Structures are given as C-alpha cells and as structure tokens.
Amino acid sequence: MEAYIVAMLVFAGFYALMALGLNVIWGLAGMVNLGLVGFFAVGAYASALLTTKLLWPMPLGWAAGAAIAAVAGGIMALIVARLRGDYLAIVTLGFAEVIRLVASNEIWLTNGTDGISGIPGPWRGDVSPQQFNLIFLALVWCAVGIAFLLLSRASHSPFGRVLRAVREDEDVAAVAGKPVLWFKLRAFALGAAVVGFAGALYAHYNAYIAPDGFAPLLTIYIVLALTAGGVGAMRGAVVGALFVVLLLESTRFLAQEIPGVTPVQKAALRESIIALSLILLLRFRPQGLIPERTRTHSRPGATP
C-alpha cells in the first residue's frame, strides 16, 4: 500500500509539471494545446536515447529532453501562429499523434512498438525499489517546486502581463507595442520545455518507454487537472494535478466498496463518479479551485 501511494505521488508530480507547462501555453497565453503528450514523448525519447545510446549522464539527458521539447514547441507556435480555438486544438492533437506514429515506425531510432528498455534511473539497483521510489518522489517534487517558483515569477512579471493580454485580445497587445508572435513563441517553448522535462523524468523513472504510453488520454487528464485547479493560476495547476490523481485513484477503491454490483458495473460506476465530480466542480466553481489573481496593486498613497 505504501509503495502504491509513493508511486501515485510520483505520478502526481509528473502531472503537476505537465499542468504547469500547459498553464503557460493555455492558461497565460490562451493557446489551446491538445498536443501535450507529444511534447512529453519528445522529452522522454530524447533523454532515453541520449542516455542509453550515447551514454550521456542523466541530468544532461533531462536538460536535453527539455531543450528539444522547447524547440519543438517553438516550431509548433510558428506553424499555428494564425490559428485559434478549435483549429489550434486539432493541429496540436495531430502533432501528438504524429510523434506517436513516428515513435512506432522509425524502428532504427526508437525501436518501434517494442519501445526502449533499460533506461537508467538515479541509484537504481544500488538501493531497494522502495528507496528508489522515495528518491524519485523527492526528485520529481523538487522539480515541481522549482518549476512552480520560476513560472510564478514569469507569470507575475511584465512578460506574464503581456501573455495575459495576448490571451484576451491580440490586437490590443499588438497596439500596446508588443510583438505578439514572439511572445507566443516563447510561451509555447517555455511550456513545452517543462512538459518535455516531465517526460524525461518519466522515462528514467519507468526505465521503459513505448509509443502506446503516450496516448491522448494523458493530455485530457492534464487539461482536466488545469481546468479543475484554475486556468491561469500556477498554484491551481499543482492543486489540480493532485486533485485529478486523487480522484482517479480513490474512485478505484470507492467503487470496490459498493455492494451488490458486478466488477464490470464497478468499473463503469468508477468512471461515472469521476465524471460526476468534475461536472459538479465546474458547475459550482467554474473558475477552478484556485482562481487566477494578478498581483499588481496600486500603492496605498496613490489612491485618494
């Protein structure tokens, strides 16, 4: 049971990192991105290949995963520069599928659907599996903490102010003297870097990655996490990720406790409980658990 909880908290950390990344792209800059899992996969494959084939040290592999995902994000921002809303959603969703299909078919590089195994993990083999999980738990949540601090800072800086303006009205942001595309590109690259870093950590935690680990459902969970937590608020991204993992996992046990139903019905009930919880949350708290707040206030002396 303890091992299970630790593993779930590690996964919650991955979710939190991804939700933080999405919050820059979608929450601040207002660009729908349903291709998250694509950037997650790019980070995972980059780090896995560099550390297993070229024997790079792990931290360098993680940094490379983030950097390559950032470049992919920047290119993505240029491709979708003129798209908004539904169209942006479709193109980004397509991007993630392209990445998954490339990983399945470019066997010379990615080993195809067999995946890559034997990805090193910090002190794996030197310590017990439980200790390894605890080390990784600390590692992932340190990464969440650092990403949270840096992104909060960016969010409440003049840079973040321009991103919010781009989100609400691009024409106004442009007339305010801001090069809109350059801001979108940097927001996309920054968010993708955080998601790519999460992917890299995931590869080294799991020791094995394969294309079917990067299905669109993961993107949907992250979008849910951010929506539940509060779009635009960095704290909301972390809280939302914890909330979604808690919801997904606790309903597993809750459904087991319902008497007089078959296992198939239990599985269906579990999904119903998840759906109902999210609907109720959005009905009664559409702004999310932690609504977006900006921090620029006038000085007390300035208002008569």
Place this chain on the structure above:
Amino acid sequence: MTAPLLEVRGLVRRFGGVVALDGLDLAVRRGTVTALIGPNGAGKSTAFQCISGVIRPDGGNVIFDGQDITGARPDRVTRAGLVRSFQIARGIPRLTVLENLLLYGQHQPGESLAVALLATQAMRRREEELRARAEAIAARLNLSRVLDNQAAALSGGQKKLLEIGRALMAEPKLLLLDEPVAGVNPTLAAEIARHIAHLREEGMTVLVVEHHMDFVASLCDPVIVMAEGKLLAQGSFESIANDARVQEAYMGRRVHA
C-alpha cells in the same frame, strides 16, 4: 511650413469587391487636433486600421515623422510613436486598470523571459517608473479610485477614459482616437474634450474620428471630410459645414432642384 507629422498618400484598401479606401490623401500637422469625419461607410475606420497597422493597405503610403510605416506591424507603429485607441473600448477585461496602463508602457526589459525569471534590478526600476507614470495618468483622467478594479468592471465612460490613458502610457507623438465620445453622456463628453484640449496645449498631436458634431466643432481644427474612400474636403469646421459637397455627402443629392 514644417512637414506634417502624418502624411497619407493614395491609400487603397479593398475588401473583396468593395473598395473601402480609394486613394485617400490626408495630412496631420504637428500640434493640431485634427478631425476625420464623414458619413457611415466613408472609410474612416478602415483608414485608421491601415494607418495603425492592424490591417495592411493594398496600395499607397503612410509616412509618419519622416518614416515610411506603410504596412508595418502594429507593435512597430506604436513604437514609432503613433498610438491608437479602439472604438469599442477594448480594455483587457481580466487585468486591472493599473495593469492595463502598465501593459502600454514601452522599453520594459522584464518583457524578456530571462529578465522576467531573474527579476533584475533594471526590470524593477522600469516597473516603478511606469507605475509612477500610470498613476499620474490615472489621476489626470479621474481613474485613480478604480486603479485596482478589473477593466471589465468599469463603466462605459471609464472604459473610454482608459482607452485614452493606455494610449498615453505609450508616450505617443500622435494619438489616434477612434470615436472617443461615442455613447458617452454629454457631461463626460465635455470632460473628454477638455482632456484632449489639455493634451494639445502640452504639444500633443491628435487625430480624432468622431460623429458628434458639437464635439468636433468645439475641439478640432482642421476638419477632414472623407466620402467613398477619398478625401472630400478639409478646412475649419465652419468652412466644412458650409461646403455644398459635404452637405451632399451627408444628406444626399436633391433630385428636384
């Protein structure tokens, strides 16, 4: 005679088969509050959009302060010192009034990602300067009490004032105001006219599109009249009001003489 601050030559813009601008020529002299008027559909708004870079013209030139800014992106036009307001007040609704003003501040190093992450001294110093400027502009436009309110919560008139305030934050040489008193009560319209007159006294140049003739008559000289995408007439308000071509453009031609 010094060169005009803004000079538009032969500006053309088509939307499909509709010719919105059909070789528009106009000039705005320094230190004036110039009005751009004309009946609905004359192309005033399109002219504003093309001059401010929000849409690209199909032909012609826009020369601002000696620089050719034809077809330049709106952020470049603003940085050159030509700043426009929007007709339907488009405050960024979920930012506060103060943040809306700060958004229009120029030369903020904190708009670079690395600087934002490091929160450098230069960024904080510039933020303080912009904040002082924003508070001064808010005080001047009677917006001090609502600085911390979200722009979405402002009254219609306050949104109009915020439009002007934001444009002033960008330290313009030429202010383009798109219907600054449309839908505003007469008292506030007079107040806005006073604000614009004060700006002129301080040396600002303003180009206004407006339908309120009282406002134009009291404030603007010269007045430029557009019709069917072209310059029709220009001069003082009296000379324009007595111009038969202008009356015809607004009222239509008499069928029976």
